[in-house]
Amino acid sequence: MIRVRNLVRTFGDFTAVKDITFDVEQGEIFAFLGPNGAGKSTTIKMLTTLLRPTSGTIELDGKDPNRNQIAARQSFGIVFQDPSLDQEQTAWENMELHGVLYHVPRKVRAERIETLLKTFELWDRKDAMVKTFSGGMKRRLEIARGFLHTPKILFLDEPTLGLDPQSRNQLWTHVKALNESEKTTVFLTTHYMDEADRVAHRIAIMDHGSIVAQGTSAELKAQTNTESLEAAFLALTGSSLRDEGADAKAGLRQMAQMWRR
Amino acid sequence: MGAIYILWLRELKRYIRSRVQVVVSLAQPCLYLFAFGAGFSPVFRQAGLGSYLQFIAPGIIGMTILFSSVFNGIAMLWDRQFGFLKETLVAPVSRLQIMTGRTLGGATVAMIQGTLVLVICLIFGFRPQSWLSLPFAFVFVFLVAMLFSALGTAIGSVIKDMQGFQLVMNFLVMPIYFLSGALYPLANLGKVMKVITHLDPLTYGVDGLRGALIGHWQFSVALDAGILAAITCGFLVLGAYLFSKIEV
Numbered sequence A: 001m002i003r004v005r006n007l008v009r010t011f012g013d014f015t016a017v018k019d020i021t022f023d024v025e026q027g028e029i030f031a032f033l034g035p036n037g038a039g040k041s042t043t044i045k046m047l048t049t050l051l052r053p054t055s056g057t058i059e060l061d062g063k064d065p066n067r068n069q070i071a072a073r074q075s076f077g078i079v080f081q082d083p084s085l086d087q088e089q090t091a092w093e094n095m096e097l098h099g100v101l102y103h104v105p106r107k108v109r110a111e112r113i114e115t116l117l118k119t120f121e122l123w124d125r126k127d128a129m130v131k132t133f134s135g136g137m138k139r140r141l142e143i144a145r146g147f148l149h150t151p152k153i154l155f156l157d158e159p160t161l162g163l164d165p166q167s168r169n170q171l172w173t174h175v176k177a178l179n180e181s182e183k184t185t186v187f188l189t190t191h192y193m194d195e196a197d198r199v200a201h202r203i204a205i206m207d208h209g210s211i212v213a214q215g216t217s218a219e220l221k222a223q224t225n226t227e228s229l230e231a232a233f234l235a236l237t238g239s240s241l242r243d244e245g246a247d248a249k250a251g252l253r254q255m256a257q258m259w260r261r
Numbered sequence B: 001m002g003a004i005y006i007l008w009l010r011e012l013k014r015y016i017r018s019r020v021q022v023v024v025s026l027a028q029p030c031l032y033l034f035a036f037g038a039g040f041s042p043v044f045r046q047a048g049l050g051s052y053l054q055f056i057a058p059g060i061i062g063m064t065i066l067f068s069s070v071f072n073g074i075a076m077l078w079d080r081q082f083g084f085l086k087e088t089l090v091a092p093v094s095r096l097q098i099m100t101g102r103t104l105g106g107a108t109v110a111m112i113q114g115t116l117v118l119v120i121c122l123i124f125g126f127r128p129q130s131w132l133s134l135p136f137a138f139v140f141v142f143l144v145a146m147l148f149s150a151l152g153t154a155i156g157s158v159i160k161d162m163q164g165f166q167l168v169m170n171f172l173v174m175p176i177y178f179l180s181g182a183l184y185p186l187a188n189l190g191k192v193m194k195v196i197t198h199l200d201p202l203t204y205g206v207d208g209l210r211g212a213l214i215g216h217w218q219f220s221v222a223l224d225a226g227i228l229a230a231i232t233c234g235f236l237v238l239g240a241y242l243f244s245k246i247e248v
Helices: A040-047 A069-075 A091-101 A106-119 A135-147 A165-182 A193-199 A217-224 A229-237 A248-260 B002-017 B019-039 B041-046 B052-074 B076-081 B084-089 B095-124 B133-158 B162-178 B191-199 B201-214 B221-244
Strands: A002-011 A014-024 A029-033 A055-060 A076-079 A153-157 A185-189 A202-207 A210-215
Touching: A002 A040, A014 A040, A014 A202, A014 A210, A029 A040, A029 A165, A029 A193, A040 A055, A040 A153, A040 A185, A069 A076, A076 A135, A091 A106, A091 A135, A091 B002, A106 A135, A106 A165, A135 A153, A135 A165, A165 A185, A165 A193, A193 A229, A202 A217, A202 A229, A210 A217, A210 A229, A217 A229, B002 B019, B002 B095, B019 B041, B019 B052, B019 B095, B041 B052, B052 B076, B052 B095, B052 B133, B052 B162, B052 B201, B076 B084, B076 B133, B076 B162, B084 B095, B095 B133, B095 B221, B133 B162, B133 B201, B133 B221, B162 B201, B201 B221
Parallel strands: A029 A185, A029 A202, A076 A153, A153 A185
Antiparallel strands: A002 A014, A002 A055, A202 A210
C-alpha cells in the first residue's frame, strides 16, 4: 500500500532523511518510532504531498504523491501532530466540510458522518462549536474526520500527544476496530512505546534520518535482546537527549534579539 | 465546485456568527461619518462644494469594503495558527479552488458590510441622486470587494505573525484609504498628491461609487470599472500564485 524507495530529503547542507526504504502492506498498522528530530515528521510530510523529496520514490496505493497529487490525496487521510479543526464551526460542520472537500457524495456523507460521530462518541455534541471541546474530544473528532472519506491509508502523527490514558486507550480501540472493519492501512508515529507495542503490527525505528531497524515488536526485542519495546528502542537509538532543530520562527526571534543588541 | 461553495459558506457563517465583531466593525464608519461628516461640513459648504455628508458617504462605504476585505484575507493568519489551513491544503482539490472559495467568501462579507454602511449613511441623511442608482453602485461595491479580497488573500498567504498584520495595516491599508479621495476631492491637488492618488486602486472605486450614487465623477464609469477590473485580475493571479506557494 505504501512503497518507499531510497527516499532522501535535504535542507541546505542538512540531511533530514537519509535514503530510507520501506513497505507497508494493505490493512497493516505500521508504527514509525524515533527520537525527536529523527526525521519522522519530514517523512510524513513527503508521504502526504506537503514536501517534495530531494530524491527517491514514493507510491501510495500505486500513485506518486508528487506527480499525481490530487489522486494521492484522495486516497489517504491525515491527522496532524497539531490540531487542524475549524474551531468556529460545529463538529458536524467540520465533518461536512471535510466530506465536501474529499468528494464524498451527499447521501453517503450524511450516513458516514453519523456513524463515525457515534463511533467516536461525539454524536450528542455534533452541534456544539469545536472551541468548546476538550483536547480528547478534538482529537477524536479529527480521527473520525480522517476516516470520513474511507481512505485507503490513514496517517496519524503523534495522535495521542497530551491525552489522558483513558482517551488514549479509547482512541486506539476505535482505530483498531476501523482498521479491522474497513481494512484501512494505518501509518502512525508516537513517543509512547506501549501504544506502538499494543497497536502496531510492524514497527520501524528511525534515528538521525535513517531507519535503524524494522520488524514486529517481538523481532525488535529479539534482535536487541531486550524485554520491552522501550528497552529495544533505547538500545537501538542510544539514551542521549536530542534537541529538535528550532523552527523558522524561533530562528527569526533569535535574529531579532541579536540585531537589537 | 463543491469545495468553492463550502469554503465560501464557511466565511459567511463565521461572519454571521461573530455578531460582536459585526457591531464593532460598523462603529468605525459611523464615527467617520459623524465626526468628519459633521466636523468638516461647514468648511466644505463655505468652499461651495455642497454637503460634505453627501460627499464622504461613498468614501466611507469604500473604506468599509476595503477594511473588511483585507481583514478577511488576513484572517488566514488565524487559520494558519489554529491549523485549519492545513486541512484544506492537503484536501484533494486544487489550491486555486480553495483560494477562490476563500476570496469569494471574503468579498461577499465585504459586500454585506458595505451594504450595511450604505443603510447607515441613509439613516444619517445621505440621499443618492436617484434610488435607481443603487443597483448601479453595486457594480462598484462588487469590484472593490473583489479587488481587495484578492489582495487580502495575497497578503494572508505571505504574512505569518501579528507583526506582519500591523505592518500591513499601517503601511498599506491606511494609506490606501487616506490617499484615495474618500475624504477630499481630487480636483486641484498638488502634482505629487495627484500622482499618488492616481496610483491608488481605491481612488477608482470611490470615484465609481461617488459617481453612481451622487453623480460626481472625477473620471468616468468606463475608466473606473476598467481599471478596477484589470487590477482585480492582477491581484487574483498574484493571490493564486502566492497561495499556491504556501508551505505548511
